[in-house]
Amino acid sequence: LINLSGKLLGAHVAHAGLIVFWAGAMNLFEVAHFVPEKPMYEQGLILLPHLATLGWGVGPGGEVIDTFPYFVSGVLHLISSAVLGFGGIYHALLGPETLEESFPFFGYVWKDRNKMTTILGIHLILLGIGAFLLVFKALYFGGVYDTWAPGGGDVRKITNLTLSPSILFGYLLKSPFGGEGWIVSVDDLEDIIGGHVWLGSICILGGIWHILTKPFAWARRALVWSGEAYLSYSLGALSVCGFVACCFVWFNNTAYPSEFYGPTGPEASQAQAFTFLVRDQRLGANVGSAQGPTGLGKYLMRSPTGEVIFGGETMRFWDLRAPWLEPLRGPNGLDLSRLKKDIQPWQERRSAEYMTHAPLGSLNSVGGVATEINAVNYVSPRSWLSTSHFVLAFFLFVGHLWHAGRARAAAAGFEKGIDRDFEPVLSMTPFN
Secondary structure: OOOOOHHHHHHHHHHHHHHHHHHHEEEEEEEHHHHOOOOOOOOOOOOOOHHOOOOOOOOOHEEEEHHHHHHHHHHHHHHHHHHHHHHHHHHOOOOOOOOOOOOOOOOOOOOHHHHHHHHHHHHHHHHHHHHHHHHHHOOOOOOOOEOOOOOEEEOOEEEEEEOHHHHHHHHHHOOOOOOHHHHHEEEEEEHHHHHHHHHHHHHHHHHHHHHHOOHHHHHHHHHHOHHHHHHHHHHHHHHHHHHHHHHHHHOOOOOHHHHOOOOHHHHEEEEHHHHHHHHHHHHOOOOOOOEEOOOOOEEEEOOOOOEEOOOOOHOOOOOOOOOOOHHHHOOOOOOOHHHOOOHHHHHHHHHHHOOOOOOOOOOOOOOOOOOOOOOOOOOOHHHHHHHHHHHHHHHHHHHHHHHHHHOOOOHHHOOOOOOOOOOOHHHOOOOO
């Protein structure tokens, strides 16, 4: 297939058809099994939470008020997959083997550097349009779900976009570690949508640039220009995307609202500390001064920089931000007077719910926590999504190394392997 552009087109279109078929079929499967009375994260759903996050079918507090948009999404993907499947089979079996002669615009030779960067440019423009689709949904087409909306999460149009480059590119310069969290620390939708305006613009402008220009001499020298090299670059890029997605779905409760995906790990831990602070305070404990078994505060303590944070093991998650907790913070961390007077019933309910739905479980515990009774079979979608993306990103990275090594070896002219024209087995007696 490597040099048969027509057949390779068929393979890629058919592959897209399989992907879209899965999306449509799984979408309809989730709709058919969906119970509106239970949260999405209790039902093992991974597609409906994405649709809900985009503002479809949900109302205040993330309550599902209409499943019809989900059904429409599934049907649209299913129909699209049939079109792609037909196109894939047509180009793989019936269409021209190569496109260069009959459709020169769609034809290419891997070594043709100018054509390759033109294709790169077209792909960048398509990615930019994709980023702007989210922007338009948030600005004009009904808005998106904002877990931070006052009075509990709600669908709202994002009006006051963050477009300041110092803020948006500041995320890229942050440390990836606790309290900083690189781009994963983004916690308001204005920044997320504004970031998509920037990314969409950069992708479209970069795409136009790559269509109009030829690669410079340094790029021609530095890069390997073969089909396998492009495959390795793509696998490397996808691997990075997978690792970032893994961290995003695990830690970020703004892009992945806890109403749909369940609490993050730090969120469930802080929710447990909060739940027992509420209980023991009602029983008469003085939560401001009670000492824990380590000599630090049992319920509240100070972080090294002086903020008041929850005490106990959850101290490691001091940098959690969550809509149910932030109203209780003051200028110096958790506010003792608010904790004594201002805790609302909805905050108690929310934290008890999140405490009991921690994203535990891993690749080896698909039924949830091993010590739970059989009736409890809870695995958070966050566990599924982050574990699967980590594992897939790792394999994509290995594939990147493999194909990069092969491509460089081929370019340098010392590919190892058996000479297929004169391999030993050809001169041996057949078995029969």
